[in-house]
Amino acid sequence: MIGQTFFENLGESANPVFIKEMRQYFQNRRMVLLMGLLLLVEFICTLFFSSASDYSDDGEAGVVFFLLVITGGAILSVLICSIGTEQRFAEERSDKELNYAMLTILKPASIILGKLEGAMVMILCIFSLLLPFLTAAYFMRGLSAAALLLVLFMIPPLVLVTLLGILAGAFGKRWITILYFILLINAAFSVVPAGFSIAQELMEGAALDPEFWIGLAIEYAVSLLIGGLLFLLSVAVVAPPKSNRLFAVKLYLFLLPFFTGAIMAPLYLAFRSTGTFTKEIFYAVEFLFAGGAFGTLLLISLFEQPTAGIRVYTKCPRNFFGRLLHFIFSTGFCGSLVLAVPVMLIPAAILPFMKFSRSGEIGAYAFLCMMFTVLSAVLLSQILAWGTKLRLAPWVWTLIFLIVGNAGVLIPVIANDGYDNISKPVQILGMQFSQIFTFIEFIEDNSTRSVIPSAMHVSAIVSGVLFLLISPIFFKAFRLHRHPGDSDAIKTPTAEMLKK
């Protein structure tokens, strides 16, 4: 009961959900068992690596052992903090325990925050347990201090995966849990091997130079922005039924490009003299988030459009500017539709602009923007199909995706005569699918020029299938907001309602 005494002494101001979560973590036999298992495995590895002369002699023992230790820590963090939290949260939903918590004076945001805090402390605990092994790795040679600090790069993805687990658990539905596991498995097969190989490559020449800090800063900034969205979505899902429960999400999405600018601009100004943080990177992140944010706003609006409801009709301002603002922020209306469409077109419009202004060279950011726009468009077309009751068979939509998605990712490659003109960030993007690379390399051609386009081709397919699987989550989430008072007006299209 050491844990109990410790948590009894926590300040009275601590989030009750955080305290409950910590009690649950430390009293869960499975978790204790997993932690014990990790320690045992790491201990055995330490004995092996410290005695294996092959590794000690060529100075690689430290690097390999370090990677093993942090990979073990990451896997355990995902198991305990993401999957564990998702499972517990989903159970709380199905057992109606969350309902009872909502009957107290706790706010939905406090509940999500408490769960996130608990998971973060657990990640900290797991990596604290691994500190002796990390120290041992350092003494095994071949590992610089900078390489050790690479562990900092692991924290943002772990936080995001945890938030994803919380979001999936917030729904409390079995099929959402299945989707969540599909996502995790896909990530395990694509991101983890790629991450491992990137980490190994980086560790070879790891140094605490500006590039290191820029990379770290960008990763944290981007994760913060995505994490904010996942957090707000989770809060919206668990919030009790009320009108405009998605308001915070919509506001966040609307402001996301500005947040991005506000975070990235100081980074750019601080590091531009190094020549590593280029304008292109700045624009790429900015447009990526702008496209994504407005695309998601559009997505929400598509759900809201057919079931505006009498409440919106009575509250909608009659003057132009008032109505425009209503479009953007009001739940239950075709919010943001008017604004989102032109903004969505901006990233796509950049592509030809770049084509002509840079003598045929496509900037990485334009490529990213286009890829994102294409994927968003495909996703939105599916949502539109649901939203407008245009129910085509799923295989038809999959086919449409395959055609549009593949054409989308291949165009820039073809336009630039293959791999040589694609800049480094795009190549890194392709590394996510490194195992598919290897496969295609084997069956097609050993030349890199053909591997990259094919890999991007495959990446589009995989991403599209993933989007296809994810889209029902959005469908479910964005229908939750509907006010009971709107049910009488469900069958009346908004446009007709406004004419009256």
Next chain:
Amino acid sequence: MKTEVRNLSRIFGKTKAVDNISFSFEDGNIFGFIGPNGAGKTTTIRIMATLDLATSGDVFYDGVSATLYPEAVRRVVGYMPDSLPGYKDIQVWEYLDFFARSFGLKGAERTRALNDIVEFTNLGDLRFKFLFALSKGMKQRVSLARALVHNPKVLIMDEPAAGLDPRARLELRSLLKILAEQKKAIFLSSHILSELQDICDGAVIIEQGKLLSAGTLNDLLAQVNGTPPPSAQTPQAGQTAAPADVSGAGAASAATQQPAAQLTSIVIKTPRGEAEPVRLKLLEHPLTHSAEVIDDDEVRAAVGGTDAEVSAVVGTVFAAGLTVLSFNRNQMGLEELFMKITQGKVS
């Protein structure tokens, strides 16, 4: 504290789960919420507990709207659902501590509240047990403790006795009586009507989302027998009248009123073929609530009134040369009342 449900409706798609119901009750009493499965009881209770929103209408606690000020309402309402605590890796004490903290109780105040509620619900020996290790009755007590941890003025319970063994039911019943004595208003739904009958002062009966009847048990019985008492003002569904006050329109509590629901059942032997004229004759008597022919030479009559009045009726029967086959002093139960008022339909 006065709890008022006013013109409450809840629509799910095309289904009207709750259809414009109104009633009210005050503290210090226990009220049953009765209706067949699918009648809209849980939906109403969820709205009263601020877990759901009404399509129209509202619930007021001393005039405070549950729709507009749910946070304020949650401080004065305790809700005990039909499901049991489901956490696995947490002890009873920690579970209650979580809810006490969630209601903003701090330091010594929280410790005191927890100690009081643990003692009241007799959970002292179980406080360091894990929830999964508890029996259903124990979990029910934990659930009650959770609902009471912030000392609410109104306690709303959804099927609290479901699945409990007789001992656990008796314990629950005695706890509810103590709470009523502490001037808490208790509103509970249950299918076990015999349980409700022993502890309830009044009842609200709904079917297909519509209010069929509401009032003290005496008022309800009188309504069934076609003699509406002056205290009951039960509106028909669809009306927007003031809510029916099931606590007796502010009069003395039902527990202190004359037990008008007490009836005596008399079975009378008549000459063959003369049962009907005897039944009609009996109905002419002012104390006869009902009379029915059960055979061509037997009539059963339900007679109300004091012991002396009933004796007088029996004397009249003997004087007419008829034989009394059985004489039963009984009280019309909630089950009988329920069966008379409802038709077993679901929306």
